[in-house]
Amino acid sequence: MVQDRFNVKRSPSSGADSDDPCPPVARDRLCVLECVPPPGAGLEVRCEGALGCWREPPYAYYFFRQSAAEKALVSLEALGFHITGRYEMTYEQWQRLPSRTLDVGPFRIVYGPSEERGPSRLLKLIFLNPGLVFGSGMHPTTQLCLQLLGRIFCPATMTTVVDLGTGTGVLALAAARLGARQVVAVDVNPLAVQEAAANVTRNRLGERIFPVAAEGLSAVSRFGRLLIMNLEWRSLQAVLQTDAWRRFPYVLCSGYLHAHAQEVLDRLCGTHGHQANGELEGWGASFWVRRDCNLVPSARTRASEESAAR
Ligand SMILES: C[S@@+](CC[C@H](N)C(=O)[O-])C[C@H]1O[C@@H](n2cnc3c(N)ncnc32)[C@H](O)[C@@H]1O
Known part of the structure; x- marks a missing residue:
């Protein structure tokens, strides 16, 4: 990136x-x-x-x-x-932002003033000021994560979420909009944490999303069932080389190019089973479920529908 x-x-x-x-x-x-x-x-x-x-x-x-x-x-x-x-x-x-809104998966990102808070029957609204940090919604990896989240998110089992490398907070906001009860949004960059916090306030999700300045997963201890990580390749590689992510029943990861997809697969497939995949403009994203977890019916159905479609 x-x-x-x-x-x-x-x-x-x-x-x-x-x-x-x-x-x-x-x-x-x-x-x-x-x-x-x-x-x-x-x-x-x-x-x-x-x-x-x-x-x-x-x-x-x-x-x-x-x-x-x-x-x-x-x-x-x-x-x-x-x-x-x-x-x-x-x-x-x-700035490569569309003039006011961007629709990705089940989400509509609204860049304008948040008075336009009108309900949308079909799309989940995310009010975003991208400020100076990564996560406007325009990058293929962000879009892949938003699309995959829309497909795989199960509110009954993914109650708690860690968004590692939150940037603007866009994926944390998306998870909360899908029904996650608590989301810890981590970024090593204090400016990102500041801007994510402002976006959380903008979306009135301060009771469910908690931005934290930290590197890697050390700050979240045992918290979280779904781990989302859209990280720059070097950072993703470094996190995957630790064991900290293995305890998560669900992992959605992105930030790698096609050339690195095999390395991601090799890292994750020891403990987790591959459930869903996305590719856009040479970037990859994938969703994984720990092998010792029972898939809830809705997620299982979606996963089997997907593999049937492949
Ligand atoms: C590619 S951006 C993703 C932003 C947003 N989540 C999105 O999907 O658009 C990656 C973010 O991860 C942060 N980051 C990179 N390595 C990290 C690490 N080891 N721990 C925490 N944050 C990290 C960067 O500061 C950056 O804001």
Whole structure:
């Protein structure tokens, strides 16, 4: 997902949403400074025009309004940051959002103001401000996960969910909309956790979705029956190399290209059985059920319908 590293998006709404807890990213040019922080440096840098920071070791990516970039660069260098890259763009150059809504699987993602909260009989609404982090709904891996979730989600057995690598929180929101009672939405990037939390509030799901800043699964202990992980390949590989995911009865994973599908299968098939698959633009996603779990009838029916269709 390298091309999406700077998945800089702004809300397509022109003004602030009336019930929006976080301000929309301004329609200014954006400057991203890629730097290697000095040892022990905190990530928070208070500078005029700062929009947020994205950590992807060994780098940190600082987002600024372009008008503030020169000052920011001087401040970061004075703090011992080694600047390794500078990227400038308009939000429009990075924004690949449809004008107002995007329908994926059983979901309608609404990017505009959340007053348009009108009920939809057919689609489950997700109100989203993609802000600066990954998870606008436009990436094939996100779409694959949304489609698979719509097909396999069973509210009776998937009551508790961990969304590892939540980004904007889009998949956590989707799981809650499908009926998950509690969702822990984890991201290593504090900016993602902040933006996911704002989206949770925007969707009035604060009693069911809990954003947490953490790396991997260490923060969730024994919580969760369904594990969703749409992670960059290196991160997915690292998590699959641990045993932490094996206790989950249900695993939905994405973030890998076709070339890595066999490695994912090899990792998962020891403990889990492959139930469903999706592919889009060379990306893969798959749904797995631990072999010692009984499939609930609805999930079993869906899975057998699917294999019959293949
Ligand atoms: C590809 S984005 C997916 C965002 C969203 N879930 C979606 O489907 O569009 C992956 C997210 O995982 C986070 N991430 C990567 N490695 C992680 C790890 N080991 N633990 C927690 N979060 C991680 C990144 O910061 C990023 O926000």
